[in-house]
Amino acid sequence: MQQEYKKYIEDYIKLFPDLNSEEIAFMNSYLTITEYAKKEFLFKSGEVQKEVGFVCKGLLRRYYINEKGNKITTGFINENKYATDYPAFIRQKPSKYFIECLEPSIIIKLPYDKIQEGYSKFKVSEMYGRLIAEYVLTVQTDRVESFLFENAEERYLNFIEQNKDIINRISLSHLASHLGIERQSLSRIRSKIAKK
Template identity: 35%
Template sequence: MLAQLTPLLKQIQQHCPQIRPDELQQFANGLTLFQLPHKSHLLQAGETPTQMVYLCHGLIKAYYSDEQGELTNINFCQEGQFAGDYLAYMQQRPSKYSFQCLEHCTLIGLPYAHIQHSLQQSPQLERFFRLQLEQAFASYLQRTESFLISQSEKRYRQFMQQHPELSKRLSLTDLASYLGIKRQHLTRIRQKMRG
């Protein structure tokens, strides 16, 4: 199983080259590897997350549902990224969001108790997860800023420039929801850009 954990362990070593091999091994021992099929849910709104996950392969969307039942995508998580409701995970409370596989996914599970213990035992792991949080927070701020400042066409252009490969893996409906526009409006924007 250690070989299948390699992507995550390499990422930790890249960000924290001073981590000792025994620290990394002890951390790896508490992780779980599992798969989820396309369209299945990692977590549904109202459930309390018992783990965060690292994506080895696949694509997950995070979304919420309003009172009318309309779904709004808030994030897409792909290979080399973490997925889950971090706030609900850390506070051990029900999530407001759902996380659904858009493709078949291979995941590494990071159980809550194991992560808490690992962060207390290893300053290097604490540093790694702090850096991950900083990156996630920066992405969140950029997304919020784009909604406050940018028109829908500019948001689409920015998404295409920043995530050209990801855009090929998404349906127009999922992308439109993420951009905060209707699918028909996204279709018009795309037609306009093609000339």
């Protein structure tokens, strides 16, 4: 298993082709890798997230609990994506979200203090940090705008288009919650599309 872990970390570092040997050594010195079982949490609401997770293998969902006690799914995180509540992470404030594994998962962790140290030491690290932040912001903005400018059917079709790799790995209940509709409404949309 250690060999497999080593490969995951090597593959992760390859995502940053502009790093020099000093920067790679620095990154290697702090990256850790953790296995999670299905239903285990990367972090829970009320906790301060000390590390950003990068998913090597597995599938997670981000959700919050509303005033009625319902779990509202706000996102799914699969392979090669970052598992984080980024605004809370950057401010080191308690998160309002839970991030839960829907499948057994292997996650690389990047500690907050080491990320900040990398930014101050290396210009390239700062650039990659900005690119990651921009990606996270874009994903969050796209979700908000989908509720403003699309109806439920359009949200469903766009979700399928953008998530072909995970659509068969998530439950209809989680998907309906993510789309902001009841499960029965999702079933109606699906059968309507199937008839086209």
